[in-house]
Amino acid sequence: MLGGGGLVAANVYASASEGWGGGSGTNGTGHVLSADMATIDCPDVGSRLTTVPAAARPDVDRELALLDRQTADAYRQLQQSGQATGRDAGSVDDTVMNPLKEQRSEAIGRIADAIDRAGERPQGLDTLAACTLRPGGDGASGGAPATATPAGGAQQGGAGQGGNGPVVSDYADITTVQPDAPNPPVQADAARGSFTSDCGVNANGLRNSDNVIVAPGVSNGAHHFHDYVGNQGNNAFASDDDLAKAGTSCVDQGDKSTYYWPVLRLQNGTQERDAGSPGGGTEGNAGQIVTPKQVTLTFVGNPRGKVTAMPRFLRIITGDAKAFVNGPGNANASWSCTGYEDRQLKDKYPLCPAGSDVVRTFKFQSCWDGRNIDSANHRTHVAFTAPDGSCPAGFRAIPQLVQRIVYDVKAPSVADGGRTVPLFAVDSFPEQLHKPVTDHGDFINVFDEDLMRQMVDCINSGHTCGPGGDGSGTTAAPTASSGSGATTPPTAGSGSTATAAPTAGSGSATTAAPSDAVTEQPGGTATGTSAPAPSVSHAGETPRTDATIAPGRTTRQDDATPKDHATKRGEPTAPAPSEPTSAPASAPASARPTTTPSVSAPQTTSAGYVPPSGAQSPPQGTQGALAETGAHLWPAALGTLLALSGLIMLLRARRLRY
Numbered sequence: 001m002l003g004g005g006g007l008v009a010a011n012v013y014a015s016a017s018e019g020w021g022g023g024s025g026t027n028g029t030g031h032v033l034s035a036d037m038a039t040i041d042c043p044d045v046g047s048r049l050t051t052v053p054a055a056a057r058p059d060v061d062r063e064l065a066l067l068d069r070q071t072a073d074a075y076r077q078l079q080q081s082g083q084a085t086g087r088d089a090g091s092v093d094d095t096v097m098n099p100l101k102e103q104r105s106e107a108i109g110r111i112a113d114a115i116d117r118a119g120e121r122p123q124g125l126d127t128l129a130a131c132t133l134r135p136g137g138d139g140a141s142g143g144a145p146a147t148a149t150p151a152g153g154a155q156q157g158g159a160g161q162g163g164n165g166p167v168v169s170d171y172a173d174i175t176t177v178q179p180d181a182p183n184p185p186v187q188a189d190a191a192r193g194s195f196t197s198d199c200g201v202n203a204n205g206l207r208n209s210d211n212v213i214v215a216p217g218v219s220n221g222a223h224h225f226h227d228y229v230g231n232q233g234n235n236a237f238a239s240d241d242d243l244a245k246a247g248t249s250c251v252d253q254g255d256k257s258t259y260y261w262p263v264l265r266l267q268n269g270t271q272e273r274d275a276g277s278p279g280g281g282t283e284g285n286a287g288q289i290v291t292p293k294q295v296t297l298t299f300v301g302n303p304r305g306k307v308t309a310m311p312r313f314l315r316i317i318t319g320d321a322k323a324f325v326n327g328p329g330n331a332n333a334s335w336s337c338t339g340y341e342d343r344q345l346k347d348k349y350p351l352c353p354a355g356s357d358v359v360r361t362f363k364f365q366s367c368w369d370g371r372n373i374d375s376a377n378h379r380t381h382v383a384f385t386a387p388d389g390s391c392p393a394g395f396r397a398i399p400q401l402v403q404r405i406v407y408d409v410k411a412p413s414v415a416d417g418g419r420t421v422p423l424f425a426v427d428s429f430p431e432q433l434h435k436p437v438t439d440h441g442d443f444i445n446v447f448d449e450d451l452m453r454q455m456v457d458c459i460n461s462g463h464t465c466g467p468g469g470d471g472s473g474t475t476a477a478p479t480a481s482s483g484s485g486a487t488t489p490p491t492a493g494s495g496s497t498a499t500a501a502p503t504a505g506s507g508s509a510t511t512a513a514p515s516d517a518v519t520e521q522p523g524g525t526a527t528g529t530s531a532p533a534p535s536v537s538h539a540g541e542t543p544r545t546d547a548t549i550a551p552g553r554t555t556r557q558d559d560a561t562p563k564d565h566a567t568k569r570g571e572p573t574a575p576a577p578s579e580p581t582s583a584p585a586s587a588p589a590s591a592r593p594t595t596t597p598s599v600s601a602p603q604t605t606s607a608g609y610v611p612p613s614g615a616q617s618p619p620q621g622t623q624g625a626l627a628e629t630g631a632h633l634w635p636a637a638l639g640t641l642l643a644l645s646g647l648i649m650l651l652r653a654r655r656l657r658y
Contacts (some may be wrong), residue, residue: 037164040078040100040431041325042071042131045108046214052376053118058217060114063107065218068429070107071131072223072283074100075431078133079163079284092133105129134325161267162284165434166425168414172348174337174356180344184303184388191301193459195399196466199229199250199259201292207263209279210236213315213442214378220278222321224262224285224427229295231258231446240313243446251467254451258444259297261362261426262321264290264407268422284430287422293357294406298466299399301459302366303389307397309452310445315374316382316401318364319440324432330379333439334361338406347437349425351411358407358424362441366400367391399459403441 046064078096108125115122160166186192206228212235215221219236228234233246248256263285265272270288274280301307320330328346335345336359337352344361352358365382372381383392391397413420425434432438447455458465 037136037167037433038078039134039136039325039433040071040075040096040131041134042067042100042104042431043128044322044326045111045125045128047326047330047377047379048125048128049111049115049122049376050380051119052115055118056114057376060111061215062218063111063114065215065221066107067104068221068223070100070103072430074131075164076283079430097131097133101130104131160284160286160423160425160434161265161269162281162286162430162434164284164430165428166267166349166423166436167433168417168423170349170425170434170436171351171412171414171423172345174340174343174345174350174352177340177343177345179342186303187305189305190303190389191305191307191397191460192462193301194464194466195299195455195458196464197230197250197252197255197257197297197299198467199248199255199295199297201295202227202229202249203291204249205291206232206234207274207289208235209274209277210234211442212236212238212258213317213374213444223279223283223429224321225274225279225289226260226427226442227263227292228258228260229297231256231444234258234260243313243444252451254448256446256448258446259403259441261360261403261405261441262439263427264292264358264360264409264424265427266290266409266422266424267418279427284434285427287425290407290409290424292405293408294404296402296404298402298404299455299459300402301399302385302397305397306460307366307399307456308368309449309456310368310398310447311373312445312447312449312452313373314368314382314445315378316364316443316445317378317440318362318443319438321429321438321440322432323437324428324435328437331437332362333437334363335359335436335439336361345436347435349436351414353411358409360403360405360407360439362401362403362405362439364401364403364441364443366398367395368398369394370396399455401443 045067049060052060074096078092081095105126108129112121112125207225208228209220209222209225210218211222211226216236216238221236230248230250231243231246232248233242238246243256243258246256250256265285265287267287272280272287272289275286276282279285319332320326323331323333331346333346335348335350336343337350337356338359339356340350340352341359341361350358365384367383367385369381369383375381383395385391385397407424409424410421412418412423414423417423426436426439428434428438445452454465
């Protein structure tokens, strides 16, 4: 009786700790039993710098890249030391947080000095040096601790193959999500057309952990791996001229634009080629990389009026790779399933029913300031439309890029923490814990001017152009911008993969390639793909109607680790008009505005510094923890049986005695 009772008590106590944040450990197979993960929350310095003199940019960008590396290193130190539960605050301060503050203070000082040498010294940057340790279980790590992760890669101190996520509470059943709000009404003179570019699915495995927009000249500037389609010259050191001369995976060779996003991985224990590389396994981005089943790149119009051409080499980032610690102000993640695309998740990965595929959708900013192809924080030169589809004062409507990426992956088995069917997640900065809200997409316009002119004419005249389109008079379904973008035009059934077949001489191919295909970084190309599942046609699926969070405009940046390699980004192309009117459809793509716009900029204090907004990401829900706890209560059941057996024997002995 005593032995059985003790076993019950011990097991129930351990299960309580496991389910409600009392501890983090592993079971006999090495699985993580809780997700009591802490993370490091550092102010995003780069996003607060809205104005940086051109002469100061190389020095500033090097230091911004260094800040990201310092945060990633500090997080790994926290994780590897076993202090990621955040219980011993004093020890963590001494070994991690205080040294990090000192390092950041020095880097921020060098940023201020560089700006001071070329212009006006920014004020208040020194207040951004201190970081905060966010303990697990308080909403920072997804709510209550979640369940174990698959064999072959789980580590103590967190969940996921890399030990830093995802967790079960990062997933939600798409069938329980409410449909999105309807789109705004379309006006009579709306640009109703669409233009599609077919650039394949990155079947040749062009991947690296660079980011040519926010970290040109800095290897591993993203600290996570990207998939690329379109331009085949993508790496940290590519200039505008390099991109213009590179090959493309797009069917129409006039589109040499670069399209990229974080890779999706299965947490199944697979060791990809980047398992020991920066940006990959050494930074918590581990597991089997999944090649998309379908990628659709569609440019749509505006519900209020005509669109004008995008300038060549325009950079646009949508979403925020640091949204988990920055807050949702610039988040623009959108997750769904085929057949359910009228329901979109912002801070959860979808659990799709059988026969339905996972869908990521990026709706990019569709208002341009008329002058700049980039900005210091990579946001202030473009903006989202208002709910009615209008652009801010001084901005003009441009074609809106809508990226739709489909994956043939099964819904994870959340009840057992992904043991039976593995969890999936996007790559992220290590301290962002692979949260779905950190998803983001990047685009550089390298259309030739003739093709851009054709795009604008097609959209403004209401035609459907590109592969599968009419291109000659059939009116496309109306498009409408919401808080973060226009509706997605109807797509082809996801059962057919949209791989491009480039023309001869393009210097690239998007058909399946050997495992040692294109690489941009030593050891950095990961070519593993998920095992194919039965193809399911979704020709009748509903086009997405989005009611996304209206991202706070022009306040934060994506990967926030810019360049020390000079490119042509951010240079004024021409003044803008005083009103955000659109150019006529027949205007050449090279036409430029004539006067300076009146741009609504964020409130600043000095030298383009934007004070922090204080926004925090919403708490993540929990699910699956109780199921996992119940799965480990068998010792308690055995103890109960032993205790009852002892009681029965005692009662029988008492009867025999008397």
